[in-house]
Amino acid sequence: MTKLSVNINKIAVIRNSRGGNLPDVIEAARRIEGFGAQGITVHPRPDERHIRYSDVRELKRVVTTEFNIEGNPFDPFVELVMEVVPTQVTLVPDAHDAITSNAGWNTVKYRDYLRSRADLFHSRGIRVSIFVNPDVEMVRGAAECGADRVELYTEGYASAYPSNPEAAVRDYVAAAEEARRLGLGLNAGHDLNLDNLRYFISRIPFTDEVSIGHALISDALYYGLERTVAMYLDRVKG
Ligand SMILES: CC(=O)[C@@H](O)[C@H](O)COP(=O)(O)O
Numbered sequence: 001m002t003k004l005s006v007n008i009n010k011i012a013v014i015r016n017s018r019g020g021n022l023p024d025v026i027e028a029a030r031r032i033e034g035f036g037a038q039g040i041t042v043h044p045r046p047d048e049r050h051i052r053y054s055d056v057r058e059l060k061r062v063v064t065t066e067f068n069i070e071g072n073p074f075d076p077f078v079e080l081v082m083e084v085v086p087t088q089v090t091l092v093p094d095a096h097d098a099i100t101s102n103a104g105w106n107t108v109k110y111r112d113y114l115r116s117r118a119d120l121f122h123s124r125g126i127r128v129s130i131f132v133n134p135d136v137e138m139v140r141g142a143a144e145c146g147a148d149r150v151e152l153y154t155e156g157y158a159s160a161y162p163s164n165p166e167a168a169v170r171d172y173v174a175a176a177e178e179a180r181r182l183g184l185g186l187n188a189g190h191d192l193n194l195d196n197l198r199y200f201i202s203r204i205p206f207t208d209e210v211s212i213g214h215a216l217i218s219d220a221l222y223y224g225l226e227r228t229v230a231m232y233l234d235r236v237k238g
């Protein structure tokens, strides 16, 4: 079964636009779990433009499903994750000024660095996922780093899907099969949405988890949060 982890960054964006605590990201996380999502994802960025480090600490106290923290393992991020001890940490190679994640790791070039970070997180029992492009060499590299899972960066899939779904998913199927052959778990995320999600899952049914934020929170403006979570849960059934 593929789990749906809802990325709540965008709820924090709205809150931060006015100061105060509306909408309340903690209450939103509680409701999202109550509506059936199997995980909560946050991606605190160094400028704290959406999720703040203080949100992450508070969320740890209320999240009862899988808690996934994403980010580049700079020292302050590592300290936060080691303190909070989420279910999973997803290592993403974001530049400080990146608008959003725009590439996976080069797991060959950064093998020693990633391995040292993975060892550290494992020492607290935290599952480690490494964000990679759909490239079998990068999946093999992630295994060499000691990752438990890879997260396939699905922006390329999402942008190519409308014109040719079969071509869009091809590299992802190959990367996913390599991950499975190596005994790695498989996550996927970025720009997944109500249109492209079912096909992805139908082609890679052994996907362990998808993390979805931007489209899901946008859809919630049209359909409401409860109905939107239900619609995404329906899509991940394949
Ligand atoms: C890792 C990833 O794919 C991103 O989608 C990210 O988690 C979203 O971050 P933003 O909400 O900052 O765009």
Ligand SMILES: NCC(=O)COP(=O)(O)O
Pocket (backbone or CB within 6 Å): 007, 041, 070, 151, 188, 189, 190, 191, 192, 211, 212, 213, 214, 215, 216
């Ligand atoms: N790991 C991807 C994620 O958490 C959400 O990405 P997006 O749906 O906001 O593009």
